[in-house]
Amino acid sequence: MAKLANFTPTILKNLFSKPATTTYPFEPFKYPEGTRGHIENDIDNCIFCGMCTRNCPTRCLTIDKATHTWTINRFDCLACEYCTVVCPKKCLHTVEGYQEPMPEKSTVTYTMSEEAIAAEAEKKRIAAEKAKAAKEAAAKKKAEEEAKAAAEAAAAEAAPEAPAAE
Numbered sequence: 001m002a003k004l005a006n007f008t009p010t011i012l013k014n015l016f017s018k019p020a021t022t023t024y025p026f027e028p029f030k031y032p033e034g035t036r037g038h039i040e041n042d043i044d045n046c047i048f049c050g051m052c053t054r055n056c057p058t059r060c061l062t063i064d065k066a067t068h069t070w071t072i073n074r075f076d077c078l079a080c081e082y083c084t085v086v087c088p089k090k091c092l093h094t095v096e097g098y099q100e101p102m103p104e105k106s107t108v109t110y111t112m113s114e115e116a117i118a119a120e121a122e123k124k125r126i127a128a129e130k131a132k133a134a135k136e137a138a139a140k141k142k143a144e145e146e147a148k149a150a151a152e153a154a155a156a157e158a159a160p161e162a163p164a165a166e
Ligand code: SF4
Pocket: 039, 055, 056, 057, 058, 059, 060, 061, 072, 076, 077, 078, 079, 080, 081, 082, 083, 084
């Protein structure tokens, strides 16, 4: 009887509180706080540096600079989130939801949009133009300095020597 008295507050609390379980699938599934979910890539911000592929412990990532693609084998991903830490552009992040079941281990490939590829090419063109202009300006300045130094040397050579003091 004493034991029942000890349980009474718990019994009463459970009788008048909401159940701890949910009625999924009759209500949407709610992921518990801290669930890592799966990795997504804002591919248009990716610079294909390879930091994520080199640091992934399961080597489940690949990149192809030529085709502007980033590929993940979700079945090998541990959701450790290390790739999100090392990515210099912070374009990797985890979102709620687990990898859906599939009959075979297929990969998912993200491809940079045409607009982003064009913008990247334009950025590279502008940078190359700036570098070329800077190189030309430096060469011009060097040539001017050399010409000035040569003119000063010639002038010094042509100047009459000062008479010796008596
Ligand atoms: S979360 Fe971990 S295992 Fe998954 S891709 Fe990133 S680094 Fe690799």
